[in-house]
Amino acid sequence: MKRLEVKDDGKVLGFGEVMLRLTPFNHQKIIQANSFEATYSGGEANVICSLSMFDHDTKFLTKVPNNPLGEKVIKDLNSFGICTKDVTKGEGRLGIYFLEQGNGLRNSKVTYDRKYSAISLAKKDEFEIEEILKDVKLVHMSGINPALSEELKGLTLEIAKEAKKRDIVVSYDSNYRSKLWSLEDAGRFMLDILPFVDIAFLGILDFKNILKYEISESKKFEDSLSDLYKKLFEKYPNLQYASCTKRKVNSVSNNSLQGFLFDGENLSKSKVYTFDILDRVGGGDSYTAGILHGLLNKMKNDDVVEFATCASSLKHSIQGDINLVSLEDVETLMNLGIENIKR
Template sequence: MKRLEINSNNKILGFGEIMLRLTPTNFNKIIQSNSFDATYAGGEANVICSLSSFNHDTKIVTKLPANSLGEKVIRDMRAFGVDTKDIVKGEGRLGIYFLETGHGVRNSEVIYDRKYSAISMASKDEFDIDKILNDVKLVHISGITPALSKDLYEFSLDLVKEAKKRNIIVSYDSNYRAKLWSLDEASKFMKEVLPFVDIAFLGILDFKNILKYDVNMENDIELELERLYKELCKNYSNLKYMASTKRTVNSANNNSLQGFLFNGEKLEKSKVYTFDILDRVGGGDSFTAGVLHGLISDMKCSDAIEFATCASVLKHSILGDINMVDEKNVTDLMKNGIGNINR
């Protein structure tokens, strides 16, 4: 098993877009709504804020509009204890996404309004890599940000390449968004970034649709994932850990979840948790943060994947993209299970 060598004194960095989320109240559809709840978040920021809540030293890098909305985002990030000093401000707007929350048999729906956002218009020269990586031990990126522009595609690669030169751990979450780019475009980026990645969050559909591996979807997921992860390690010997979840949708408001973590030799799995949903968005980012926390904290792989899955399960009970739980909340669920009262 390969181990992570991490400078515990430095920060965990997330690079990516932060957006305004507008959600109709009371499970209403957008067409019937005149008021919306507003929150601020993004895939990488969700991970970083969650890690900050687990008492890690963190920072976020993005580009925001030079107006009150940009300042509001910075205040929200700082409220989580996240370092915002390397955030760039300038031309463009704050991207928006509308979330129509599903109920019963009606699925949730997302509408993006992010064209001309400040970060999508950013030049890669606006980001000072030397300054950004100066105090960093781990970089987390996803497949969302490079889909936004050619410059962000190139900068994401430049960032991880420079990180590896400095022996900084790189975490990558595929996070494929069909509304942002094609499978072929996502495949090209993934194959370029994987040689520099230590921890990869890749599910079985990523292997099938993006990496174009031969996947037996009728096989037991545990056996198939272990086979696929072992094959990926042969192609990318730099990979140390890979993780994903299996979600069973019982209804829009009730799911079951199980987590998997591969350490280069063996696949560990969590228990299966079945739970009601208040807000599903950010559940994957909470899982990612839980895995990173477990690995950084030198947990056994079996404990790390249980922690990550429990963190994701708890996120589904919280409104907004960001997981508002601390380490004790997660370990209490691990020890006591669902349905017990903490007294």
């Protein structure tokens, strides 16, 4: 059984933007709302918060504005036990996104207000990469940061390269955001960073739209996915694992989810979980955290993907972006299914 090649000691580092999320109450549209629920989150931060909930030693790298909103971000990260000593402060603002939560036939909708955010204005020389990576065993990044500026493209790639020089595992999630950059720009960056990635979170749409692979319409999903991963691993022998989910939208408030994990030879899959949705945002990040947890703990591949899918399924019952569930919560669903009230 293949195991992740990772150092025994060190922290899991996340690098990304933390934003203020403003959500109208009671599924209102923004045009109706006069008050909003405020939470703080970001794709990479959601992953690191989940890993902290799963008892991993973590830290986060970002830039926040030098004002009370920046202090609030740091305070919230610290509340999860996340080390923030490498977070920098400076010019710019805290990015905001507004989430209209869908209902019935109306989809959820995100409106960004993030231009001139502190992280998007960051320069590479504000971060001492060698010092930051000294106590790190795995770094997790995504396609969100490099979409924000040319400077962050270079910084994300430099962190990946420096990590590989130090035998630090690199985890990269495509996390494509059409409102931030084009498919062509995302594809060019993907080709740049993949040679330095150990764990890639890529689905069939990423292969089709970003990497421009031909997708067979006649094959079953998992057979097509396995073929695509094999081609990817042949081109990038540095890859150790790749993973994604298959989601079936039964309705805005009810989905089914199945996870897949490829190790270079075999594709493992989870059971299909069907659940009602309180808040879908962050579901993918909770899956990513579950995969990383399982691999870091040297679980069997079948158990890794089962754990991750259970973690993501549970996230959909949590308000906000961050998956506030414990190891025990996930393992209970994984091993025993839905239980009555725990007393």
